[in-house]
Amino acid sequence: MTEDKKINSRRNFLKRGAIVLGGSMVASYLGCNPMRRFVAQTAEGMDLPADISSFNPDFWFQILPDNLVLLKSPKVEMGQGIFTGYAMMAAEELNVSMEQMRVEHANTASGIEDALGTGGSNSTLSLFKPIREMAATLREILKLGAAAIWKVPVAQITTQNGILQSGAQKMTFAECVAATKQWTIPKTPALKPASEFKYIGKDVKRIDLKTKVMGTAQYTIDSHFPNMAYATMLPCPYFKATLKTVNTAAAEKSPDVLKVVQKDGWVAVVAKTQYAALSAAQKLEATWDVPQMLQQAALEAMVTVGKGTEVNVQKVGNAKSVLENGAGKVYKQAFRTPFGAHAPMEVNGTVAHVTKDIAIIVLGTQQPSITKSLVAKALGINKKMVDIQIPFLGGGFGRKGMMGNVVETAQLSQIMGRPIKMMFTREQEFQNSFYRPLTHHVLSAKIGEKGDIQAITHDQATPDEVLKFVTGSTLPLKLLGADFISAGHGASLLYNIPNKSATVWGTEIPMPVGIWRGVGMYPNTFAVESFMNELAHETKKDALDFRIGLLTDVNDSIAQRTKKVLEVLKEKSGWTTAKPAGVGRGVSIANDRKSIAGSAVEVAIVEGKIKVLRVTQVLDVGMILNPEGIRSQMEGCVMMGISGALYEEVTVKDSQVSMSNFHEFPMATLADVPDIQTVILANAHEPYGVGEPPLAPIAPAISGAILDLTGKMLRQLPLKI
Amino acid sequence: MKISFKINGQETTLDVDPQMPLLWAVRDELKLTATKYGCGKALCGACTLHVDGDMLRSCSIPIEYASGKNVTTLEGLPESHPVKQAWMELQVPQCGYCQPGFMMAAAHFLQTHPNPTDADIQTNITNICRCGTQSRILKAVKRAAELSKK
Numbered sequence: 001m002t003e004d005k006k007i008n009s010r011r012n013f014l015k016r017g018a019i020v021l022g023g024s025m026v027a028s029y030l031g032c033n034p035m036r037r038f039v040a041q042t043a044e045g046m047d048l049p050a051d052i053s054s055f056n057p058d059f060w061f062q063i064l065p066d067n068l069v070l071l072k073s074p075k076v077e078m079g080q081g082i083f084t085g086y087a088m089m090a091a092e093e094l095n096v097s098m099e100q101m102r103v104e105h106a107n108t109a110s111g112i113e114d115a116l117g118t119g120g121s122n123s124t125l126s127l128f129k130p131i132r133e134m135a136a137t138l139r140e141i142l143k144l145g146a147a148a149i150w151k152v153p154v155a156q157i158t159t160q161n162g163i164l165q166s167g168a169q170k171m172t173f174a175e176c177v178a179a180t181k182q183w184t185i186p187k188t189p190a191l192k193p194a195s196e197f198k199y200i201g202k203d204v205k206r207i208d209l210k211t212k213v214m215g216t217a218q219y220t221i222d223s224h225f226p227n228m229a230y231a232t233m234l235p236c237p238y239f240k241a242t243l244k245t246v247n248t249a250a251a252e253k254s255p256d257v258l259k260v261v262q263k264d265g266w267v268a269v270v271a272k273t274q275y276a277a278l279s280a281a282q283k284l285e286a287t288w289d290v291p292q293m294l295q296q297a298a299l300e301a302m303v304t305v306g307k308g309t310e311v312n313v314q315k316v317g318n319a320k321s322v323l324e325n326g327a328g329k330v331y332k333q334a335f336r337t338p339f340g341a342h343a344p345m346e347v348n349g350t351v352a353h354v355t356k357d358i359a360i361i362v363l364g365t366q367q368p369s370i371t372k373s374l375v376a377k378a379l380g381i382n383k384k385m386v387d388i389q390i391p392f393l394g395g396g397f398g399r400k401g402m403m404g405n406v407v408e409t410a411q412l413s414q415i416m417g418r419p420i421k422m423m424f425t426r427e428q429e430f431q432n433s434f435y436r437p438l439t440h441h442v443l444s445a446k447i448g449e450k451g452d453i454q455a456i457t458h459d460q461a462t463p464d465e466v467l468k469f470v471t472g473s474t475l476p477l478k479l480l481g482a483d484f485i486s487a488g489h490g491a492s493l494l495y496n497i498p499n500k501s502a503t504v505w506g507t508e509i510p511m512p513v514g515i516w517r518g519v520g521m522y523p524n525t526f527a528v529e530s531f532m533n534e535l536a537h538e539t540k541k542d543a544l545d546f547r548i549g550l551l552t553d554v555n556d557s558i559a560q561r562t563k564k565v566l567e568v569l570k571e572k573s574g575w576t577t578a579k580p581a582g583v584g585r586g587v588s589i590a591n592d593r594k595s596i597a598g599s600a601v602e603v604a605i606v607e608g609k610i611k612v613l614r615v616t617q618v619l620d621v622g623m624i625l626n627p628e629g630i631r632s633q634m635e636g637c638v639m640m641g642i643s644g645a646l647y648e649e650v651t652v653k654d655s656q657v658s659m660s661n662f663h664e665f666p667m668a669t670l671a672d673v674p675d676i677q678t679v680i681l682a683n684a685h686e687p688y689g690v691g692e693p694p695l696a697p698i699a700p701a702i703s704g705a706i707l708d709l710t711g712k713m714l715r716q717l718p719l720k721i
Numbered sequence: 722m723k724i725s726f727k728i729n730g731q732e733t734t735l736d737v738d739p740q741m742p743l744l745w746a747v748r749d750e751l752k753l754t755a756t757k758y759g760c761g762k763a764l765c766g767a768c769t770l771h772v773d774g775d776m777l778r779s780c781s782i783p784i785e786y787a788s789g790k791n792v793t794t795l796e797g798l799p800e801s802h803p804v805k806q807a808w809m810e811l812q813v814p815q816c817g818y819c820q821p822g823f824m825m826a827a828a829h830f831l832q833t834h835p836n837p838t839d840a841d842i843q844t845n846i847t848n849i850c851r852c853g854t855q856s857r858i859l860k861a862v863k864r865a866a867e868l869s870k871k
Binding site: 078079080081205206207210211212213214215216217218219221222224228255256273274275276343344345346347392393394395396397423425427482516628632633635636637638639640643661662663667668669670671672673676 | 737738740741742745748749750752754755757758759760761762764767777794796797800805808809812813814815816817818819820821824835839842843844846847849850851852853854855856857858859
């Protein structure tokens with residue numbers, strides 16, 4: 001470190017009377033990692049990893065005057081509990097209590113840039129080491145500070161609950177900060193071994209629990225600035241339609257309307273109140289140019305195996321040849337999954353306060369960095385003048401990794417010269433989204449005369465989910481040239497079958513599609529694991545033992561961890577116990593983000609409808625950070641999985657989504673809650689993803705149970721009997 | 722038009738369009754933001770609050786309906802309220818956005834169902850949650866019923 005940097009670092013440290021880890025240090029921790037991680041993970045066919053750079057990092061930690069420690073999180077809290085996980089990591093190395101930890105989102109003006117945003121169940125793993133290293137470094141900095149004050153060797157100083165101690169002398173971290181003029185930065189200290197963990201691996205209550213129960217948690221819609229006006233946009237009623245004419249006269253005369261703004265092909269009403277804006281928008285009369293009237297059947301025809309760009313993502317042996325030649329039986333089936341809606345309870349929306357000095361954007365987004373660039377470009381200002389301030393997200397599920405109305409809201413604020421709040425209506429949320437793409441799958445297997453599976457192939461047809469949102473010219477993305485890291489995620493076949501092949505048929509469709517929780521793992525697991533249930537049924541084998549019998553490669557750690565998950569499922573679900581009359585049992589697994597998830601379910605048909613009675617959910621997370629947080633995510637995935645399996649479906653008619661609000665898009669409710677049992681395993685050395693992996697196995701486990709109960713296979717989501 | 726009512730026990734007067742949904746009056750005029758917008762059509766329950774002891778979905782009720790009445794939002798329930806305590810104990814929220822509506826629905830429900838079964842809860846509380854906290858909500862409502870008796 002040069003002398004200059006030392007001075008700068010010191011200034012940063014003392015900023016706002018707080019200890020701050022400056023930019024140069026953050027860079028040294030993270031600077032060269034993202035690309036390495038990126039290449040490594042794409043090579044394994046996983047999803048996009050985190051890419052946290054250090055363009056203008058101000059701080060990660062602050063010691064507050066009341067001896068609380070504030071951690072600025074570059075990853076967003078959307079319910080998955082990442083604030084709690086990060087607080088645990090930091091508390092562990094800082095030697096402070098969980099009660100002393102505070103976590104806020106880093107804002108883009110003063111915080112760290114996270115170029116790839118929050119998603120892919122990657123937040124815990126990607127910062128597990130960096131946060132602990134920075135916390136440990138901060139602890140050592142404080143010890144060095146105390147050593148200088150007390151004039152004792154640093155080795156004599158211990159830390160506990162945010163207190164520095166040497167013999168009888170004690171001071172709080174905050175007192176040390178207040179008394180220290182010159183800081184010394186040590187080398188990165190060694191991290192605690194797992195045997196000394198005080199918090200990691202133990203149940204910890206969500207750090208945001210109280211604020212969310214008391215109703216004080218702030219979301220985008222709750223943000224308010226003095227002199228703020230409310231806006232609402234005229235929704236575009238058709239995919240890719242352009243505004244032809246609009247009559248704004250009646251809207252302009254509507255009570256409390258300030259202005260009707262037309263810009264870049266969109267129209268928005270700005271009013272003194274939310275109600276006035278919504279009422280006036282009803283009075284806009286618009287006509288639209290619609291390039292083509294898209295229908296559901298035509299979209300399904302476009303997304304069909306054999307059409308589009310063929311990318312082989314897995315080839316072991318020669319499945320094609322084995323399928324076409326020799327004795328045995330070829331078993332072939334096709335599967336479909338529908339378009340999906342994210343339906344977060346908090347609609348998309350933005351509060352923008354653009355002045356000549358800074359553009360403050362309050363936005364619940366999974367992509368602060370990309371958003372900042374878009375806003376700067378739209379406003380014609382430097383990126384440094386844009387501050388994306390992130391409140392809690394009222395659910396993300398991928399939707400908030402894509403754009404809502406941030407650009408238009410920022411422009412409205414610039415035009416009106418005052419703060420603007422503009423939320424989607426629920427109808428806009430349903431109809432102006434980026435949908436999980438529908439998929440088509442064809443699976444074939446060669447069943448030998450002894451019932452052995454000699455070959456298996458999986459062809460998936462899917463529109464792109466991720467690449468079109470990635471700007472810039474990152475080399476690996478261009479080389480990949482296909483979308484199998486996202487929409488194709490999970491297309492490959494896990495089981496140790498001697499000949500296997502997986503192919504993704506990438507297509508483009510003229511409607512907006514995008515990232516949805518679990519990306520390709522969700523449809524692919526439904527297709528592949530449903531097919532596995534069929535193969536077990538066809539060969540008259542137990543669906544769970546059949547899978548265990550195909551996980552034979554002792555050198556394949558994923559296969560062996562999966563086998564263990566299945567064995568635990570078998571035991572904990574009571575798989576071998578006598579089945580009550582009218583009950584079917586099904587099983588499924590998913591290998592997702594290096595976590596292994598498995599579900600065993602029991603279903604019945606009640607009043608002509610599928611009813612899920614019990615779900616046993618096993619998740620091997622690699623290494624356990626917060627069991628309580630993991631259970632919460634597993635339970636959530638069970639409910640979202642049931643919802644997707646039994647109810648959810650977005651359809652298209654005349655270039656419009658047929659669903660306008662919740663009455664046309666039924667989701668699981670309290671009435672659908674089964675008896676849920678969760679089991680967490682830890683059979684690796686890092687904490688892997690938790691937010692998405694447990695979702696994928698639910699639907700195929702349910703369809704497997706229906707097969708078990710009725711002998712009938714349902715090959716399309718949602719499952720209808 | 723001036724409309725006077727009590728909000729969480731305090732007298733207040735608003736000068737607003739009488740047709741403005743109570744939701745926006747509470748959120749934007751009174752800055753009580755626990756009550757959320759979810760659907761605008763009384764379908765999801767995120768905006769649930771109480772008016773004179775009745776449970777209402779405030780997105781679909783005009784402010785003039787509240788004239789002269791007592792409006793209670795989640796902010797009006799004390800921290801010690803059995804529903805809030807049960808929600809803390811069971812660690813119900815994930816994203817948290819729908820929880821105020823669920824808690825207001827639960828608080829009202831428990832007044833008429835002091836010993837609720839799962840079926841009672843499932844029939845009477847029809848709010849929507851996307852994160853999948855429903856299994857904890859079922860447990861928390863029953864726990865709140867227990868706490869109410871202490």
